[in-house]
Amino acid sequence: MNRPDRIEPPLGSVDSANEHHDLALLELGKRLQSAQYRFVTVTPLTHQRVNQREANRKARSLRDVFGWSRPFDSSLLAEKDLQALTDRGVIRAEGGLWMSNVRWSSLADLLFVHSSYPTLANDSVFFGPDTYRFAQAVEDFLRTSTHPIRTAVDIGCGSGVGAILIARARPNARVLAFDINPVALKYTAVNASLAGVDNVSAYHSDILAATNESLDLIIANPPYMQDTQQRAYRHGGEHLGSELSVRILRQSIEHLAPGGSLVLYTGAPSVDGVDLFFEQARPLIDRSELAWTYREMDPDVFGEELETETYREADRIAAVVLTVTRTQ
Structure with a gap:
């Protein structure tokens, strides 16, 4: 390896x-x-x-x-x-x-x-309903996947939920928890110790910048709102918050080992019935060496955002899971 x-x-x-x-x-x-x-x-x-x-x-x-x-x-x-x-x-x-x-x-x-509530600081580490849906997506994948997982990465690990779930389900895997927020890395270390897993290590990294490895599993639950205050735990960039998720998708595809998968849980804003995230994602995943699935876990999240100026043209924000596997 x-x-x-x-x-x-x-x-x-x-x-x-x-x-x-x-x-x-x-x-x-x-x-x-x-x-x-x-x-x-x-x-x-x-x-x-x-x-x-x-x-x-x-x-x-x-x-x-x-x-x-x-x-x-x-x-x-x-x-x-x-x-x-x-x-x-x-x-x-x-x-x-x-x-x-x-x-x-x-x-x-x-x-x-x-x-703690309210999460107002830029370096806040968020945990909430999105975390539970993300955990479900990761556990669903681990339950059905037969590909060996030697090295896995949780991008934007936050409190470390995804990394810890992988570590418990695949105790022989080496699990890397990446985040740009030092507070998140410290909380992940505490939570991994509390969970009794010793195969999680937390590192500072902007997406996958810290590694050149080919990876068997990449998971991510990134911020996906377009936040006017640009708070790191919440702001997903332009295109109504979908910019960061597309960056993660693009980098992850290039790091997947043969048989390796990306499980990306994110938000998908729709404008006039058009899914802005999937519209950007599809050209990246429609490749002969990739297989993918895309599903909505919840068709309507953070509906209160539609009352803001930023989301004035949006129809809804859905919680979605994109799974991409490198077949060759």
Whole structure:
């Protein structure tokens, strides 16, 4: 197998500057697991609506603190835990109460740390309904694929969901988690440790720039909105957010080993009935050496965006999965 001659030392292990913070997250995750903590993360709009209810203004449980991102008073945590998490930057004092800087979300029996609500910072690490659909797409592929997976890459790994699912399903595979966001790489490292997988390594990379390898599996769940603030976790570029997904498709095709596949979960905006993403993708995949499938997982997501100036001409945004396999 060719080694990746451009990959720098992995960010999959904690560095000295952030060691206490990351170890604190890992320890907190283990304690939440032991307490049978579970939280299904909803859309930001649903999150806002639920939190605005009068009874939900202040946290009453750990789910409220670490799932719903509600302010809480010191009685919810032991004094020593409160102090330790404050010292390590996991929680902060705010308005006479406390707030968590992270959220914890459940996916089956796994637990993932990611950014707290609301995700306003440019380096926020998002987890939500798209993550659950992406996980379903990855698991569906792994369940039916018979091609050996020696090396796999999760592009834009975020909290590491895709990489960790591959690592659990194919324990002999070498799984690379790529992202341009250092916070995402650190969260991926924590989540991989919490999941008990040791075959995931996180690296800084703009798409596939960090490797020259031929790959057996590439997965991606990129940002796909055209965000006026161009926040990295949300902005997919021009063409109503489809630009980044097309870049990922183009680069991935050239990195696929014979028999290797790309599983790309993204958004597809339609204008006058025309799927803007697929319109750009089809010329790239209609090649004799490639086989592909394309399906909608959800015909209508982020409908509130249609009220904005950016999406004034769009009919809808669909959640889609494009799978491309190199047959020769």
